[in-house]
Amino acid sequence: MEGCKSPPDKPSADSAAVDAGGKAPVRATFQRVEAQTVAKSVELTGTLAADETSEVATPAAGSVVAVHVDVGSRVKKGEVLITLDRRDPALRLAQSSATVEQAVSRLGLQPGKPFDPTQVPDVRAAKESMDLAVADADRAKALFESRSVPQAFWDQARTRAEQSRAQYDAAMAGAKHAWATLLGAQAAAGLASKSLADANVRAPFDGAVAEKRIAPGEYAIVGRVVVVLVRDNPLRLRVDVPESEIGNIEVGRDVEVLVAAFPDRVFRGKVKRIGASLRAQSRSLPIEAEIPNDDGKLKPGLFARARITIAGATKQAFFVPRSAVGDTGASAKVYVRQGGHVAERLVQLGRVEGDRIEIAGALSAADEVAVTAVADLVDGAEITP
Numbered sequence: 001m002e003g004c005k006s007p008p009d010k011p012s013a014d015s016a017a018v019d020a021g022g023k024a025p026v027r028a029t030f031q032r033v034e035a036q037t038v039a040k041s042v043e044l045t046g047t048l049a050a051d052e053t054s055e056v057a058t059p060a061a062g063s064v065v066a067v068h069v070d071v072g073s074r075v076k077k078g079e080v081l082i083t084l085d086r087r088d089p090a091l092r093l094a095q096s097s098a099t100v101e102q103a104v105s106r107l108g109l110q111p112g113k114p115f116d117p118t119q120v121p122d123v124r125a126a127k128e129s130m131d132l133a134v135a136d137a138d139r140a141k142a143l144f145e146s147r148s149v150p151q152a153f154w155d156q157a158r159t160r161a162e163q164s165r166a167q168y169d170a171a172m173a174g175a176k177h178a179w180a181t182l183l184g185a186q187a188a189a190g191l192a193s194k195s196l197a198d199a200n201v202r203a204p205f206d207g208a209v210a211e212k213r214i215a216p217g218e219y220a221i222v223g224r225v226v227v228v229l230v231r232d233n234p235l236r237l238r239v240d241v242p243e244s245e246i247g248n249i250e251v252g253r254d255v256e257v258l259v260a261a262f263p264d265r266v267f268r269g270k271v272k273r274i275g276a277s278l279r280a281q282s283r284s285l286p287i288e289a290e291i292p293n294d295d296g297k298l299k300p301g302l303f304a305r306a307r308i309t310i311a312g313a314t315k316q317a318f319f320v321p322r323s324a325v326g327d328t329g330a331s332a333k334v335y336v337r338q339g340g341h342v343a344e345r346l347v348q349l350g351r352v353e354g355d356r357i358e359i360a361g362a363l364s365a366a367d368e369v370a371v372t373a374v375a376d377l378v379d380g381a382e383i384t385p
Contacts, residue, residue: 040313046239089195096189103182133164344379
């Protein structure tokens with residue numbers, strides 16, 4: 001039976017190639033590195049921060065009736081965030097308003113006219129009575145001096161005049177007191193009106209809710225933080241510039257920003273603020289750039305790489321198609337053709353221009369890099385034409 005066994009099959013050429021190299025050759029397309037003169041720039045890293053952050057607090061105390069926002073909600077300036085119980089301030093406003101109306105009625109005030117105590121009805125009546133009593137007293141005095149009336153008649157007239165004068169003074173004092181009461185009632189009404197308005201906690205600016213710290217049914221004391229609001233358009237990019245590069249930084253310089261969340265997109269802005277002094281420990285100068293964020297893609301807290309263009313300075317840079325760049329997780333890489341194999345080169349990424357990206361590393365303008373099948377390549381992998 002053993003003599004009837006057929007000989008084992010011979011391995012094919014393709015399987016022999018796989019066995020020899022441990023992996024089949026990879027079919028990839030290559031493209032030459034492009035050298036280009038570009039503006040020189042300063043490369044920095046920093047963090048994106050909100051343009052403004054506000055811990056919105058309750059200006060009045062009260063029970064929370066409704067919460068109109070949640071984390072991530074976008075709001076406009078003046079929009080109601082939290083509503084407190086309005087019944088107490090509404091009652092106080094009604095009470096103060098009634099007091100104001102009573103005082104106005106008593107004083108007989110006319111709209112648009114200033115307060116004049118002599119025009120108050122009670123004062124005017126007291127003035128007329130006083131004038132009449134004084135006139136009677138003057139006539140009684142003249143008659144007494146001409147011996148036409150007895151002493152008692154003159155004494156009675158003089159007493160009535162003095163009483164009328166006292167009543168007039170009391171009416172004037174009453175009018176001034178009523179005026180002071182009116183002013184106090186108007187102030188109380190104003191405070192009650194403010195408390196009523198403060199029952200609606202409003203957004204101080206356009207932005208997004210970062211934190212919600214209260215729920216319906218809770219009691220909020222004055223000054224309790226209920227919402228944290230951030231203005232995220234524009235954002236501030238905060239970076240520290242090394243001492244050696246300070247001379248290249250000016251307000252208004254263009255800034256290109258890259259973030260890991262959007263590796264294929266370049267965000268652009270301008271330098272807006274430059275620190276007044278260097279940090280003592282790092283010998284670096286803090287600066288801020290303003291980055292528009294109209295679509296809301298960028299978020300405060302993102303780590304960012306920034307490139308600030310230096311006016312008038314140029315350098316030679318290498319560009320490759322973005323498809324040529326692979327990712328090792330910690331850094332970027334490209335594969336350079338070396339005969340029938342490829343060599344892995346770690347690179348640093350720079351500016352993006354359309355479908356091309358700037359790279360820096362151990363490359364020359366004569367190198368050719370793989371632009372297809374990059375994910376299938378490893379250092380030293382065999383390639384096919």
